[in-house]
Structure formats: C-alpha cells, structure tokens
Amino acid sequence: MMAETSMAIQELLDKLRGDASLDFLREGFRVLAQSIMEEDVKRLTGVGHGERSDERTSHRNGYRERDWDTRAGTIPLQIPRTRTGSYFPPFLEPRRRCEKAMLAVVQQAYIHGVSTRKVDDLVHAMGIQRMDKSQVSRICKALDAEVEAFRARQLEHEYVYMWLDATYVKVRENGRVVSMAIVIAMGVTLEGTREILGFDLGPTESHAFWKEFLRSLVKRGLKGLRLVISDCHEGLKQAIRAVCSGAGWQRCRVHFMRNVLHKVQKAHQGMVSAAVRNIFMQPSYEQGSDMLEEVAQRFEKPYPKISELLWAAREDVLAYYSFPCDHWRKIYSTNPLERLNKEIKRRSDVVGIFPDSSSVIRLIGSVLIEQDEEWAIAKRYLPQRSMRALTGDETGSDSHYAGPDQAGILA
Numbered sequence: 001m002m003a004e005t006s007m008a009i010q011e012l013l014d015k016l017r018g019d020a021s022l023d024f025l026r027e028g029f030r031v032l033a034q035s036i037m038e039e040d041v042k043r044l045t046g047v048g049h050g051e052r053s054d055e056r057t058s059h060r061n062g063y064r065e066r067d068w069d070t071r072a073g074t075i076p077l078q079i080p081r082t083r084t085g086s087y088f089p090p091f092l093e094p095r096r097r098c099e100k101a102m103l104a105v106v107q108q109a110y111i112h113g114v115s116t117r118k119v120d121d122l123v124h125a126m127g128i129q130r131m132d133k134s135q136v137s138r139i140c141k142a143l144d145a146e147v148e149a150f151r152a153r154q155l156e157h158e159y160v161y162m163w164l165d166a167t168y169v170k171v172r173e174n175g176r177v178v179s180m181a182i183v184i185a186m187g188v189t190l191e192g193t194r195e196i197l198g199f200d201l202g203p204t205e206s207h208a209f210w211k212e213f214l215r216s217l218v219k220r221g222l223k224g225l226r227l228v229i230s231d232c233h234e235g236l237k238q239a240i241r242a243v244c245s246g247a248g249w250q251r252c253r254v255h256f257m258r259n260v261l262h263k264v265q266k267a268h269q270g271m272v273s274a275a276v277r278n279i280f281m282q283p284s285y286e287q288g289s290d291m292l293e294e295v296a297q298r299f300e301k302p303y304p305k306i307s308e309l310l311w312a313a314r315e316d317v318l319a320y321y322s323f324p325c326d327h328w329r330k331i332y333s334t335n336p337l338e339r340l341n342k343e344i345k346r347r348s349d350v351v352g353i354f355p356d357s358s359s360v361i362r363l364i365g366s367v368l369i370e371q372d373e374e375w376a377i378a379k380r381y382l383p384q385r386s387m388r389a390l391t392g393d394e395t396g397s398d399s400h401y402a403g404p405d406q407a408g409i410l411a
Helices: 001-018 024-045 100-111 116-125 133-152 207-219 234-243 253-261 266-279 285-297 302-314 325-331 337-351 356-376 382-393
Strands: 058-068 073-082 159-173 174-191 194-202 228-232 250-252
Touching: 001 207, 024 058, 058 285, 058 325, 100 116, 100 133, 116 302, 133 194, 133 356, 159 325, 159 337, 159 356, 174 207, 174 337, 174 356, 194 207, 194 356, 207 234, 228 234, 253 266, 253 302, 266 285, 285 302, 325 382, 337 356
Parallel strands: 159 228, 228 250
Antiparallel strands: 058 073, 159 174, 174 194
16 A cells, blocks of 8 residues: 555656646545545455455456545546445545535525526636536525524524514516515514524515414414514504514604605605604603604694604604613614615625525525524623613613513414
C-alpha cells in the first residue's frame, strides 16, 4: 500500500510539473480516494491488483466511473468492481451525489432567494459540474420534512399578542398563473419573545380560509391572547371574532391612515394627515378618544366620509391604549409583520412564478424557520417587566394596564 501510494503521489507531482493549471487539491483528493478504494478492494478480494494468490476470495471485474461532488470540486473516480458481491466506497453515500456540506450550501442559497438557475452558476463556480436546475430542485425538496414539522409543531407558550397579515405570490396551477395568499401569524409570549406561530397558502384571504387557519393555531395550542393586530380585511375580521372571541382587536393604524387619505384629495392630504395623527399622540385612551371626537366633528362638513370612518373605527384603532405604554409602538400596527413580508417578497421575487404550491411552502417555510431561530437567540422584543404588568405580577410606571376582563379565551 505504501509503495502504491508513493507511486501515485509521484505521478501527481509529475502532472503538476507538466500542467500548471492542474488543481492540486482536487487531484490530491482523487489520488487519495483512489488509493483508499484500491486498498479496500485488496482486502475484499484477498490479493492486490495484478497479483496471484491461493487465498483469493474474489476477482476484480474492471471499474465503473463515478463523479464525486465535493467542496473541492467534482472529482472523477474509478470505482473497482468485483465478480462476486458488490463494492461501494465507504466515504461515499449510496444514492447521494453531494456531500452534506455541499447540499447545505445549495439549500441555503435557495433559502436566500437565489433562483435554481443561479444556483447552477454557483455550483459551477465552486467546481461542480452537471448540476442542472431540476437536480437542484430535487435536492431542495429535502427541506420539506423540516418545514412540515415546523408548521405542525405544538405551541407551548402563552401568547399575549398576535399579528396577522398576508402577502401574495404568483403560482403556476393547472396551466395558469394565479395569485395566491401567504398568511402569517406572529406572536409574543409572556416572556416578551417573538415567535412565528404559523403560516399557510390559500387562493384568497376569504373568511373561510382565515377561520380555518386560526382554528389550526388553536388546535396546536394557541392560548392566552389579549390582543390581535391586523388590517381591516372583512374576512379576517369575521374570523377573529369567531375564533379569538376573548381577545381585543387592534386595527392597524398604518392601514387606517391609508384608508383615511384615500378619501381626500391629494392637495389636502397633508392637513388631514396631521389632524388624524394628532389623535395617536395623546398620552391616554381618554385623551385620544376625546381628540378623535374633536377631529371627527371638525371634518363632518368638509370631509363627511372621513368623519364617518373615524366614528366607526373609534374603539378598534385606539385599542392599544389599554395596554402598557412600553408596548404601544409595537402593537398599534402590523409593521412588525410588514417588515417580514418585505423580506419574503425580496426572496420570492427572485423566483418570480413558483412552479407549484409545494415550492412556495418550501421556500417561505424555510425563510420563516430561519427568522424564528434568529428571534429565539435575540433579546426580548418587549420588556419583561412590562409584560408582567399584563398579569398583575408587578406594579410600576406601566401598571395602568386595563385589558379585557376575560382576555385570552379562545373559541
């Protein structure tokens, strides 16, 4: 074995002298792997290559070619064959052409929004050949089990706040390109940490779809809700009332402002916006409610539609005032989920049109798992002391919390 290895190394050095462009690392791996296989087959057959012995247990039967994809590039191997039995190198895995590290690189590239065609260019740059886009897609399907486990996991904590929002992606279905809704739920625990509670894909944001999604969260263990934050989508509102009956509802302040400005001419939007924003600058619910009345009365004649909208949204848009003031900036809108949706869109836009629904679940699920893991090791989203004020465990500057008497009861 030592003499054969020395000969192989000498052959490698001769090649390097004759060809300066030869990749030393890749060729070195090939020589080492080939030597390991030859020694392995020698033990299997009882004799070395070209030798004769009465102790022979089998005969060689030529070689079969196989490309080995490694981080050093694609290495062409000649795997020895035997007449009886079969031989497979111990450093290769059956039915898998890539090392686990290379698989992780391809998966991570896919998760970060790199299209399968660009992944193909990526692996070529790393020295790997013949990994086409269909092969990359098959590799990435290994993520499905992890995503499904994440979607089906039990929700073990008590979640006081929950944000709901949706974004849309284009999917090819039955030969047509359709727009489908990705709905996402984010929650904050009593310890003040954030979690992705769940997500789902559906044809539209209908009441039935939202209701089914919320019921699936309850079935997995969602409990303790004090407040749900979302936009004013009618189907979503009905679903929240039906499933989260014990929790308050905060209408997203940002979406509400857009609805207000949509009802006034562009030239007057600055003045209207300043007046409405003044409502949300008040230090308490009572003062905010009084200011809303004042603004609504002022706009009754010049902007009756805005006045009507303010009266109708009075309780919903000011719900956040009933919670600790340290939380107000985080719970008065769906901005926390909007930022996450932007990241999802950034990555999904690289794909453009998804080939099917499962590919959407795979990519979006992987992105959300990644985000959830980052939140798990990050600092608390909301101060722990102010979270205790929700349960009456501590008094202090933010102990004025006066939430619903039966908060957290779920239908």
